[in-house]
Amino acid sequence: MNRHTFLQRTVSGAFASLIPGEKRLAQKPAPKPASLLAQTPPLGWNSYNSYGVYLHEKAAFENLEAFEKLLKPHGYEYFVIDGGWAGEYALIPGTLYPKEKHASVLAMDKNGLLEPGKTYWPNGLKPLINQVHAKGLKFGIHLMRGIPRAAVDQNLPIAGSRYRLADIVDKSSICKWYPNTYGVDVRKPGAQDYYNSVFRKLAQWGVDLVKVDDLIPFPDEILMIGEAIRNCGRPMLYSLSPGNTTNLRDLPYYRQAQMVRITYDIWDRVEDFKTAFNRWRLFQGLGTPGFWPDLDMIPFGQLQLMQPAEYEGSGREVRMSGFGNARTSFLSKTEMQTFITIRALAASPLMMGGDLPTLDDYSLALITNADMLACNQNGNTGVLVYDKNQTEVWLTNQKSRFGAGWFGIFNRSDQGQLVKLSVKELGLAHLPNVGTAKTTYKLHDIWNNATLPIQEGSIEVSIPANGVVFCRYEGARSA
Structure with missing residues (x-):
């Protein structure tokens, strides 16, 4: 028995007594069916580090073209847009820069299911999704746990169900950092119907990966969403986020997904290395085909492009989503080597976060290095x-x-x-x-x-x- 196998068996067998969890469910989750998804750590790009929750149509297509040229030849395949895509943002006049951190208005259909906001997606998401697939790539999207508050206020009907959203809402379950959703009361009839309707719609759009946020502390909703994904009619990689409260006791619930964030949001700060090492130490040896502990995105290149410093105080008086203003990554070349080596040895999913059309040669060389990728795709969490x-x-x-x-x-x-x-x-x-x-x-x-x-x-x-x-x-x- 090698060291990895021994560690996996030891930790998996003893996790219940090691780390206190946020919640303990009455029933143990059923095993996840065998899946062909994520047999090795997923590789891709996510818009959050470079565009926050304000990715717009033009930037998305430009990044997709650069993705095909720069990353696809090296095995990267997931093109992921992060949060904010349903927002109808108030903008600084004459610009695409938002005046509000989170959109106060969300685009929804008659059942309270999110639609692309016209502010940043005047043609909807379908043209982008079609282009992603035409290039032989896979499309991913961010989703918040729960129900849009506006949909609850209107008490809209749940698609394919005799229940309404007010029948299943848990108004005491509120995300601490995102104000526009309520949680779901999983004990109520109609709760599973709601999540089924969410993922049926995403499947119809052609979504291949969904990153569900504010979910880690809620094992019951992890299970419910996992069930909805398995029955949505389309293979869909399931990613759990954020990870600052992940623990070993809830590992069986996390294994319903293919990716589980094990850190808070990681940025281009050397102090974040400590978090990466500590969380890697906790989850060392636990990655397996179909399940990968995730150390978050790669903040190389140009970051926070929707937060230029010159717009501070110009009709926008709130701190925007993400960390800091528009900049080139603060990490030195030495620190960048350390950052990507951690991800390689930990077999963490590699999701590039910086802007691809402006990516510098050194950053590109690191994230496409053949030896680094071979180590990462070997799939042993060091x-x-x-x-x-x-x-x-x-x-x-x-x-x-x-x-x-x-x-x-x-x-x-x-x-x-x-x-x-x-x-x-x-x-x-x-x-x-x-x-x-x-x-x-x-x-x-x-x-x-x-x-x-x-x-x-x-x-x-x-x-x-x-x-x-x-x-x-x-x-x-x-x-």
């Missing part, structure tokens, strides 16, 4: 094998080849370090004849594209502050 003196080593084995894989040596300090580690401290003790003259090792330093020498069973590397040495390793018996 495990911690060394933690001392602010140095951590994380290791993932290659599934298809014994004695091969990848490791990262992370400098967790704000100072450069000279680090010396033995092959045992690197986690390579499982290779044949370790510590004898009959074992040879090949270490390839991925970011420097160089061979890393081993001398007397150890390596010595200089790692800058918040930096990493990311290696491909191979071990074999010498003749």
